[in-house]
Amino acid sequence: MRKLLRPTAFVDAPFGYDGQVARLAGGLSWFSAVEILTVDGQRRSASELVGVADIEDRLDDDTARQWAALTGPRAPLQLGQRTIRLDQPQVMGILNVTPDSFSDGGRFADAAAAAEAGADLAGQGAAIIDVGGESTRPGASPVWVGDEIERVVPVVRILAGGGAAVSVDTRKSEVMSAALDAGASLINDVSALTFDPRSAGVAAAAGVPVLLMHHQGEPQAMQDDPRYDDVLVAIYLWLEERIAAATAAGIERSNLLIDPGFGFGKSVAHNLELMNGLALFHSLGCPLVIGASRKRTIGALANEAPPGQRLGGSLAFALKAAEQGAQIIRVHDVPETVQALRIWRGLRDQALTPRN
Numbered sequence: 001m002r003k004l005l006r007p008t009a010f011v012d013a014p015f016g017y018d019g020q021v022a023r024l025a026g027g028l029s030w031f032s033a034v035e036i037l038t039v040d041g042q043r044r045s046a047s048e049l050v051g052v053a054d055i056e057d058r059l060d061d062d063t064a065r066q067w068a069a070l071t072g073p074r075a076p077l078q079l080g081q082r083t084i085r086l087d088q089p090q091v092m093g094i095l096n097v098t099p100d101s102f103s104d105g106g107r108f109a110d111a112a113a114a115a116e117a118g119a120d121l122a123g124q125g126a127a128i129i130d131v132g133g134e135s136t137r138p139g140a141s142p143v144w145v146g147d148e149i150e151r152v153v154p155v156v157r158i159l160a161g162g163g164a165a166v167s168v169d170t171r172k173s174e175v176m177s178a179a180l181d182a183g184a185s186l187i188n189d190v191s192a193l194t195f196d197p198r199s200a201g202v203a204a205a206a207g208v209p210v211l212l213m214h215h216q217g218e219p220q221a222m223q224d225d226p227r228y229d230d231v232l233v234a235i236y237l238w239l240e241e242r243i244a245a246a247t248a249a250g251i252e253r254s255n256l257l258i259d260p261g262f263g264f265g266k267s268v269a270h271n272l273e274l275m276n277g278l279a280l281f282h283s284l285g286c287p288l289v290i291g292a293s294r295k296r297t298i299g300a301l302a303n304e305a306p307p308g309q310r311l312g313g314s315l316a317f318a319l320k321a322a323e324q325g326a327q328i329i330r331v332h333d334v335p336e337t338v339q340a341l342r343i344w345r346g347l348r349d350q351a352l353t354p355r356n
């Protein structure tokens with residue numbers, strides 16, 4: 001049995017509430033209560049709501065570490081020449097260079113055109129450009145590594161050469177190596193280094209930040225009736241294990257980011273529970289990334305809107321992620337998301353401005 005701490009009961013500002021509220025991961029959200037989950041195996045056996053004022057008395061060694069991580073700041077992310085502050089939500093822009101991606105596949109005639117689209121995303125306010133050459137959409141078929149390198153590397157080279165912070169969305173060590181050589185500065189692995197046994201070594205040797213994403217099952221079959229005893233708890237424990245495996249393989253803990261993997265082996269109900277409880281994951285102490293952009297759950301909740309018509313739903317999830325303190329939000333629609341987050345930021349700043 002152990003306990004996990006889920007921040008809840010968010011308040012506008014800390015003024016006048018000394019000791020009653022806490023700042024979430026050094027960001028722009030403050031919370032006044034914690035749901036203490038008692039975890040038995042892979043599920044919660046009890047939960048209890050405790051005010052922040054009373055939390056210190058309730059902590060053991062494990063939960064004291066979680067509390068320190070929940071309420072401590074996140075260091076800025078150094079990606080090549082770029083420093084990305086994580087005290088406010090940042091946008092990661094998706095650049096798919098796949099012929100079959102579900103939402104924008106096959107858009108580009110050549111690498112130069114793709115790189116130009118990536119540079120546009122950066123100009124529109126994306127802090128990081130996530131370049132992917134293998135579709136991991138539900139039902140997608142695997143891509144041969146040589147093809148993936150051929151698609152990704154020229155685009156990464158142009159974008160990174162132009163000064164953008166580039167991440168490479170891949171599960172394959174050869175693609176990681178080639179993209180890092182071409183100037184990528186972050187590895188985004190939807191398998192969390194489980195797909196290719198050589199990936200952890202490549203990441204450790206390169207010394208770059210690595211994004212570990214949760215998934216259940218392989219892309220081909222992951223949406224066939226996904227099941228969890230308790231989706232939040234299962235993802236938490238799995239990510240904790242993957243963090244331990246990555247550090248054991250020689251990757252610095254300070255170089256790890258985490259992502260609960262919206263849509264990867266999860267039903268609509270799982271995805272919604274995950275978004276509602278997202279702040280739980282901050283106690284793992286790593287920057288939290290989330291991507292719900294244009295995913296199927298939006299269609300499922302909104303008249304089966306096709307991927308190209310899921311902007312409203314994507315923005316709704318982006319704002320929910322910001323409220324829950326996510327540091328990086330991975331999206332297709334960069335200018336629209338940046339605008340939505342600027343409004344969110346204006347609201348937060350107003351609330352956080354003392355009256356006198």
Ligand code: 7PJ
Pocket residue numbers: 094136137169188189190211213259261262289290291292293295330
């Ligand atoms: C994600 C991803 C995600 C991270 C994809 C799509 C499917 N990487 N790669 N998180 N999704 N870190 O873009 O809809 O949610 S591919």
